[in-house]
Amino acid sequence: MLLAPGERLGLFEILAPIGSGGMGEVYRARDTKLKRDVALKVLPEAFARDPDRMARFQREAEVLASLNHPNIAHIYGVEDRGLVMELVEGETLPCPLPVETALNYARQVAEALEYAHEHGVIHRDLKPANIKVTADGVVKVLDFGLAKAIEEPGSASHDPADSPSPTLTLGHTQVGVIMGTAAYMAPEQAAGAKVDRRADIWSFGAVLYEMLSGKRAFGGDSVADTLATVMKLDPDWTALPRDAPPSIHTLVRRCLAKDRKQRLQAIGEARIVLESPNVGQAPGLPTPTAPLQSRLGWVAAAAAVFALAALAFIHFREPPPPAPQPMMRFSADLGPDAVAGPRITAAISPDGQRLAFVARGVGGREQLATRLLNQAIPTLLTGTDNATDPFFSPDGRWIGFFADGKMKKISVEGGAAVTLSNVENARGASWGEDGNIIVTLGPATGIGLSRVPDAGGAPQTLTKPLLEKGEVSHRWPQILPGGQNVLFTSSAVNGVYDDGFIEVLSLKTGQWKVVQKGGYFGRYVPASNRSGYLVYVHQATLFGVPFDPGRLEVRGTPVPLLEDVAGEQTMAGGQLDFSRNGTLVYLSGKGTGQNWPVVWLDSAGKTQSLYATPGNYVSPRFSPDGKRLALSPGTNDIQVYDLQRDTMTRLTFKTLNNTYPVWTPDGKHIVFRAQSGTGLSLQWIRSDGGGEAQPLLESKTELRPHSFSPDGKRLAFAENNAETGFDTWTLPLDLKDPEHPMPGKPDVFLKTPFLEYEPAFSPDGRWIAYQSSESGLNQIYVRAFPGPGGQWLISGSNSGPLGIHPIWSRNGRELFYETPLDNRIMVVTYSAKGDTFAAEKPRLWSDTRILEPNNIFWNLDLGPDGKRFAVFPRPQADEQKGSVHVTVLLNFLDELRRKVPVSAGSTTSSPP
Numbered sequence: 001m002l003l004a005p006g007e008r009l010g011l012f013e014i015l016a017p018i019g020s021g022g023m024g025e026v027y028r029a030r031d032t033k034l035k036r037d038v039a040l041k042v043l044p045e046a047f048a049r050d051p052d053r054m055a056r057f058q059r060e061a062e063v064l065a066s067l068n069h070p071n072i073a074h075i076y077g078v079e080d081r082g083l084v085m086e087l088v089e090g091e092t093l094p095c096p097l098p099v100e101t102a103l104n105y106a107r108q109v110a111e112a113l114e115y116a117h118e119h120g121v122i123h124r125d126l127k128p129a130n131i132k133v134t135a136d137g138v139v140k141v142l143d144f145g146l147a148k149a150i151e152e153p154g155s156a157s158h159d160p161a162d163s164p165s166p167t168l169t170l171g172h173t174q175v176g177v178i179m180g181t182a183a184y185m186a187p188e189q190a191a192g193a194k195v196d197r198r199a200d201i202w203s204f205g206a207v208l209y210e211m212l213s214g215k216r217a218f219g220g221d222s223v224a225d226t227l228a229t230v231m232k233l234d235p236d237w238t239a240l241p242r243d244a245p246p247s248i249h250t251l252v253r254r255c256l257a258k259d260r261k262q263r264l265q266a267i268g269e270a271r272i273v274l275e276s277p278n279v280g281q282a283p284g285l286p287t288p289t290a291p292l293q294s295r296l297g298w299v300a301a302a303a304a305v306f307a308l309a310a311l312a313f314i315h316f317r318e319p320p321p322p323a324p325q326p327m328m329r330f331s332a333d334l335g336p337d338a339v340a341g342p343r344i345t346a347a348i349s350p351d352g353q354r355l356a357f358v359a360r361g362v363g364g365r366e367q368l369a370t371r372l373l374n375q376a377i378p379t380l381l382t383g384t385d386n387a388t389d390p391f392f393s394p395d396g397r398w399i400g401f402f403a404d405g406k407m408k409k410i411s412v413e414g415g416a417a418v419t420l421s422n423v424e425n426a427r428g429a430s431w432g433e434d435g436n437i438i439v440t441l442g443p444a445t446g447i448g449l450s451r452v453p454d455a456g457g458a459p460q461t462l463t464k465p466l467l468e469k470g471e472v473s474h475r476w477p478q479i480l481p482g483g484q485n486v487l488f489t490s491s492a493v494n495g496v497y498d499d500g501f502i503e504v505l506s507l508k509t510g511q512w513k514v515v516q517k518g519g520y521f522g523r524y525v526p527a528s529n530r531s532g533y534l535v536y537v538h539q540a541t542l543f544g545v546p547f548d549p550g551r552l553e554v555r556g557t558p559v560p561l562l563e564d565v566a567g568e569q570t571m572a573g574g575q576l577d578f579s580r581n582g583t584l585v586y587l588s589g590k591g592t593g594q595n596w597p598v599v600w601l602d603s604a605g606k607t608q609s610l611y612a613t614p615g616n617y618v619s620p621r622f623s624p625d626g627k628r629l630a631l632s633p634g635t636n637d638i639q640v641y642d643l644q645r646d647t648m649t650r651l652t653f654k655t656l657n658n659t660y661p662v663w664t665p666d667g668k669h670i671v672f673r674a675q676s677g678t679g680l681s682l683q684w685i686r687s688d689g690g691g692e693a694q695p696l697l698e699s700k701t702e703l704r705p706h707s708f709s710p711d712g713k714r715l716a717f718a719e720n721n722a723e724t725g726f727d728t729w730t731l732p733l734d735l736k737d738p739e740h741p742m743p744g745k746p747d748v749f750l751k752t753p754f755l756e757y758e759p760a761f762s763p764d765g766r767w768i769a770y771q772s773s774e775s776g777l778n779q780i781y782v783r784a785f786p787g788p789g790g791q792w793l794i795s796g797s798n799s800g801p802l803g804i805h806p807i808w809s810r811n812g813r814e815l816f817y818e819t820p821l822d823n824r825i826m827v828v829t830y831s832a833k834g835d836t837f838a839a840e841k842p843r844l845w846s847d848t849r850i851l852e853p854n855n856i857f858w859n860l861d862l863g864p865d866g867k868r869f870a871v872f873p874r875p876q877a878d879e880q881k882g883s884v885h886v887t888v889l890l891n892f893l894d895e896l897r898r899k900v901p902v903s904a905g906s907t908t909s910s911p912p
Contacts (some may be wrong), residue, residue, distance in 0.1 A: 521536055596851060
């Protein structure tokens with residue numbers, strides 16, 4: 001039954017018919033939910049009335065929807081009895097074509113088939129009508145695997161139709177029936193036998209023959225005649241153009257071999273020939289039939305080649321290693337719009353030919369850009385707003401990235417970005433050959449490694465940091481060759497990765513171990529199938545050491561390779577990347593964002609110096625009177641800066657990794673988190689530097705103090721529970737002797753399967769604002785204290801941007817927070833009556849971006865007047881006006897071999 005324009009099928013409004021065939025009617029339709037045009041294939045009613053077939057069709061369609069390739073028209077899903085597909089604008093494959101054009105289009109078709117075959121999907125109905133070419137010359141293969149999805153269980157195909165070469169229709173099931181298009185189906189498919197990927201190779205050969213010759217390889221006046229031709233006769237080989245390379249003549253013949261055992265066995269072989277049709281003869285492809293005299297000449301030449309090969313084998317048995325090549329250095333200008341920040345600036349494709357990086361597009365939005373090394377002009381990839389940390393797929397056809405709390409991918413040629421998964425606090429990813437991506441994600445100190453299919457899906461947790469061993473997060477993974485092990489960076493609790501650990505995870509056992517101490521952003525560079533090098537960053541220097549990928553251990557002493565390599569030690573982000581052929585690309589500099597001053601920021605975006613001496617500061621907190629500012633430089637101790645006297649006083653000396661300073665309401669004491677060995681505690685100390693720190697609460701897991709109730713008798717803090725993650729607690733304090741407060745038993749305030757931390761008491765003590773992962777992303781909520789009561793969402797969803805770091809103003813009317821995606825400050829005006837909290841719509845307090853936090857420590861605090869913030873300004877490199885230049889080193893692997901010879905020793909040491 002035909003559908004008329006204006007009618008609806010589920011969420012889809014019919015716009016116009018496109019065509020019809022044996023497998024249904026195709027319409028142009030409007031997705032009323034996502035506001036996009038799609039192709040809607042409506043299945044026959046007889047098919048839709050069969051629940052078993054529809055259930056099977058749904059399952060098969062889900063498999064097909066997992067195919068994400070630039071040359072495959074995407075299947076979005078099933079709606080009622082309609083299949084929702086990508087609407088491809090363009091014409092069906094024209095025939096004949098100029099040889100060069102035909103080979104270009106055929107290569108793209110081969111790439112689509114190769115990708116699908118690798119994912120276990122066979123097309124089964126490849127023909128020119130199922131191939132479209134866009135205005136940009138991009139080939140899109142349609143109806144991929146649809147024949148398999150629609151056929152009935154147990155059938156190989158279905159009854160023929162009456163036209164000479166139709167798509168055979170959905171008739172009654174019977175043994176030995178066929179489904180496909182007669183002129184393009186393989187002999188085994190025409191015979192009703194079980195088919196495999198070699199049937200697609202036959203169809204590919206028939207399509208390539210038609211593109212080159214302009215005529216069908218197999219024709220007939222009826223379906224029966226056509227099928228008889230397929231089974232018994234060969235095409236007219238003389239119809240192939242003489243100017244086509246001999247390798248192409250051979251390729252077509254091999255694809256159309258009737259015996260599938262003699263046929264080309266993998267479409268990837270065809271793709272190789274099509275990429276270089278004039279380079280020699282591809283392995284496995286016989287030479288086209290030629291006159292006898294010519295064939296004898298070829299036989300003699302082949303005998304000479306075999307004789308030389310035998311001599312080479314006798315004398316050399318193993319091929320000699322390639323001669324070392326001198327390292328070549330050049331600077332690649334990414335342009336004035338490129339962004340060089342604390343995260344990865346540029347990634348290089350596996351073949352070493354293409355760079356991907358972040359640049360400012362229209363309106364100043366940060367987007368992905370790509371450029372070939374031999375070209376000067378980059379191309380912006382639309383649909384990648386707020387992108388960070390690009391990484392390539394193993395075949396170099398896709399670029400993965402993070403944006404707006406999601407991991408996405410996009411073709412290097414552009415097009416629509418595909419969302420793969422929700423992520424939080426992403427810190428790098430590595431794309432494996434097995435179709436999975438290892439990604440760092442998680443809440444603050446719970447950041448670990450997870451696995452996500454490259455077709456999309458929910459993350460599968462692989463690691464959680466061992467807090468009892470001092471680990472805070474696992475980040476910047478790299479899948480090692482073979483796909484069984486993953487290299488990553490871990491750190492001690494202080495969050496400074498220059499003294500971190502390079503570790504390796506076994507995906508088989510789920511266990512991990514340290515392979516190198518004292519560095520971050522470890523990368524394996526293979527020298528052969530059995531050996532290679534571990535390189536990493538320490539103090540802005542790139543080190544290298546031999547690495548045994550079998551034993552998963554370093555062998556020898558690290559050697560400095562390059563100085564002045566940019567990195568960000570509080571995020572462990574190294575500004576470098578390697579290609580498979582040993583090309584290195586890196587950003588010069590002593591590290592972006594490693595040291596910074598403290599400045600005042602007002603709502604107009606104006607800044608004024610507060611403390612000019614640069615340092616690796618975190619966790620700024622003002623005293624109640626606003627005359628002093630507590631900081632944790634380098635996260636190793638608590639210091640207090642006196643704004644009036646311009647002096648800095650250090651408070652802590654004996655314990656390590658002291659941070660999270662919180663002032664008591666009277667300003668006389670500070671509570672902070674301290675580490676001693678593997679234990680953590682909340683400590684109490686005088687703010688004037690007198691006296692010793694004394695413990696309030698001890699734990700084996702992560703503790704974070706955050707705020708006091710107005711009367712100073714309750715301390716709100718977060719504790720990281722192994723089962724539920726961060727939970728919010730309050731610690732009662734007996735202050736009869738302020739110098740020696742007596743802590744009571746902690747009371748739980750909020751403990752759920754989600755993560756709740758950074759609990760901030762309101763000025764009147766009646767409310768607690770906190771950060772939560774309840775929605776799957778960071779958002780700010782408010783609850784009544786001590787409860788019970790309602791919960792109010794302040795940020796995220798319909799209430800504005802996502803939020804971190806809640807801060808109350810002291811006037812009791814405003815609540816501030818930071819946006820984690822672009823690091824700007826938002827403000828919400830609120831009112832509270834009885835047990836009801838009413839928040840207005842969030843608004844932007846300042847458009848100025850501040851230094852991105854490392855998601856472990858906060859990076860701002862509100863001055864007592866409520867009009868200015870103490871912040872860390874973004875590094876100048878992140879807001880540069882000139883072009884960004886990265887250095888490219890060709891043949892860097894040979895340089896590694898020269899500088900880091902593999903020794904017999906097996907000692908592991910820190911860099912000298």
